[in-house]
Amino acid sequence: MFRKPLPNFTIQDTYPVCISYISNAGIKQYMVDMQEHVYTQSEKYLKLISQSKLQELDIPTIFNIPVDTNGRKSQTHENNWFVKLYKYYLSKNEQKYSDANKFYNRIKLDGVINNNSKRCCYCNNHKIEVVDHFLPESKYIFLAVNPINLVPACEECNDNKHAYSPSATEPVLVHPYFDFIDHINWLDVRLVERVEAKDENKYIYSFEYFVKEISESSVSIDRIKKTFEELKINNNITFDAQNFFNTELIYDLRDPEELGGLLDTDLALHFKRKSEKLVTQGYGLNHWKVALYQMLSSYSDLSFFKENPS
Template sequence: MNSIDPPTLDAGDTYTTCISRVRDAALKARLAGITDDVRTASADYVDKALENRLHEVPRIANVGGVTTAELEKVYTQRMTGKTAPGRAAYDEIFNSSAKCLLCTQRKVDTLDHHLPKAHYPVLAVTPANLVPACSACNKAKLASAPASADESALHPYFDRIQDDRWLHGLVIEGVPAVVVFRVEAPAFWDAELTNRVQLHFDGLDLGGLYSAEAAEELSSIRFQLINIHRTEGMQAVREELLARGESAAAAQLNGWRAVTYESFAMSDWFCDGGFALV
């Protein structure tokens, strides 16, 4: 997961903009009538997110006479559409990251509701609840609601784990070589954070995604490694892999590429020709 600062957009203003072109006078009055509820719920959301207490956010289906379906349409019809009044806010959040903040690998092509709008409709257009993501991660998360702190999904705006080393890998000898990824929490992490990171890793199948990327990376450098091994030997291969890993880790400590190169370098079998087996 990559972490970035939360959007600076005001939740109440964003909601007001989204409902500004509602033509049905009665519906618009009902939607406008819960603006303070949206502001209050959004502020409460941020307060709880800062302390990993989002599982305490109440699930309310009917907010001041406005139904879940009506609030979901504020997002789907009045924020996401190309000409929707709330589109500028949508685009600002969407463009805040080029890569999915959840898997860190695929391009952003949607906004994920961290707390799903089906269960928390009052937060349907709350900027802090909208996260740039890829469709695969968005689909994998589903519309689940956390029941405890341990079950709360990592939040890219409020959880900071990118500076602690937690992603590790191991080369499995075979034809071809495979890197298997795992979560290995630092000793100073508590059980709650460790559980949440493991849930994130397993729930989004990051191990499978990263292993596939590692296999493709190997295929792209195999010819170069064969030449280095033939002319300079096993240690030169290891040094090349370590240098690549160091560079990748400087950009993203827990990135699959940095861990892949470290795993390659730590395997004597791999460095002494295992990379060439296909």
């Protein structure tokens, strides 16, 4: 999870532009009439998120889509147009919808320009590929084109998050625009096992990432843990960390011309500096590589990582 700058435009910018493209006069008028309800829900969202109570956001009946006797939602009801505004205009990369699409692109790009980070707001690892609805558009249709609910993410996190919606009994996910957790070091990693790679004369190391138990966090640690689990962030970052460790770092550690030539005390210092450098480069305290270097810098004896199977 990584804080992203809140877009400097609001629903009052995106909604009128999107509805201006609707060609059917009756539907357009319906959406104009619904505007105040959409803005009211946006204000409620802002109020509740600042109190970490987003699970209390209601869905007024005016936003219901009627269902038939088989439980299928009506395809023709005007309320379907809230999601269509996103699908047809905001996210559509077409010249004729560029006044709406520019907002979509700015959400994706602002994470790159302003925050020194091209990485996903959830895993802080993969590059930004999509815009994610923090609360799902399928349920909260009035948030479909609201910038406060649109965040830059990678496809894997977007897929894993699926149609998550907050419940009264579980911690709410960390919000990339409103929850500030980058100043606390909450990500940690441990070595799980070392197994011999058959026919390769080497060991393969496996790791596990987890959320540390810390007390001084302004955002409840349960919310960080819930986000970490819900989006399967451990799978995502462990894959890259193990790949880096087993195909790059381990060779440097065994090579006397590289890191293998350093005393353990110097190696620990080397890893400590590596992690600090990544933090100053904008990766933040909670990037998998920062945590990996920190863990390695805590070893007083690194011979375990320099060994070959006998």
